[in-house]
Amino acid sequence: MKRIEDFSLSDFDVLQEVGNIGASHAATALSQLIDRKINMSVPSVNCVDFNELMEIVGGHEKNIVSISLQVEGDVPGSMFFVLTPEEAVVLAQQVTGDSSIGVYHLQDHPLTQSALSEVGNILSGSYLSTLSDFTKLQMQPTVPQLSIDMAAAILMQGILEISEESDFALVIDTIIREEGNWNESVTGQFFFIPDPDSFSKIFHALGVAGS
């Protein structure tokens, strides 16, 4: 098996396309859900060590809201939809129509929590099903788990499978952002981190033989 740190630029291009396909449908799903225009960034694909991964989300100790799930099937891996607590509150308000939701509701308000989990479920489901249709590979998400905690504490447990055999993770990272006022807009970050064994299947399914 080719090691992640030895991937070529064209391998990265393929994975960027993977992020593009998945996230554009997730952005559409979010747009329909909250009836607002959603833009997405060009996905970035990075091979990072564990400490660098935390820098992508703002540092080891950064307080984040993560809707985390495992991808099962042909391409096992981890997926995270990460928001700041403030962004999560805006999203929960928009989905539920309840503008009294505040940051303190994230920890112990069942409706806020289930609304956010459900958004994560819809978005990651749409990301994966599109990718699955495109590659003809089976990808099923597990039930997502909502966590509010330090970035490193959440993400490290999510990528344990990778850490057993590698010191690097390949992260396909896409930012989606609501158009308009930045202060009140929803911005979220999608991370898809395939397990090391999954890459050759993705490359093969997309007709890239080199790997």
Place this chain on the structure above:
Amino acid sequence: MTSTKTMIKVGIADVKVAQSLSILKTAGLGSCVGIVLYDEDKELAGLAHIMLPDSKASKNNKNVFKYADTAIDWLLEELLSKGSRRDALKAKMAGGAHMFSFKSNELMKIGERNIKSVHSKLLDYQIPLLSEDVGGSKGRTIEFDIETSMLHIKTINGVEKVI
């Protein structure tokens, strides 16, 4: 804590050794465990941030700082080479939380397994574990003040514990 102390950051899968007037810090321990071995007389201490319990369970285990067993071996050697006597060493630890419940397989009990592995390694070396703050479901950031030998533990709720 006075501002004259130097903060030394320990990353994920990392080990650092320092002397008095330093604070050893590692941030965002979830299922990972932070282990401090320290020598009060020499005011010398080391902190390891380990991710996995057992190097022998991995095929690619060159990174000795990643595993409880090999990181503790390395840390002990380093402290001995800097002049500590083995019978002067003590330990404190924190971490090993259970962050997710969505999987029932062995990997998800990694926090618990990390704790056990550290315990058994300390027992092998006869290093007394003076205090610990382990388990639960919350992330921790820890700081060890070498001068006072106290381990400060913070969670996102803002409550600080000192053990």
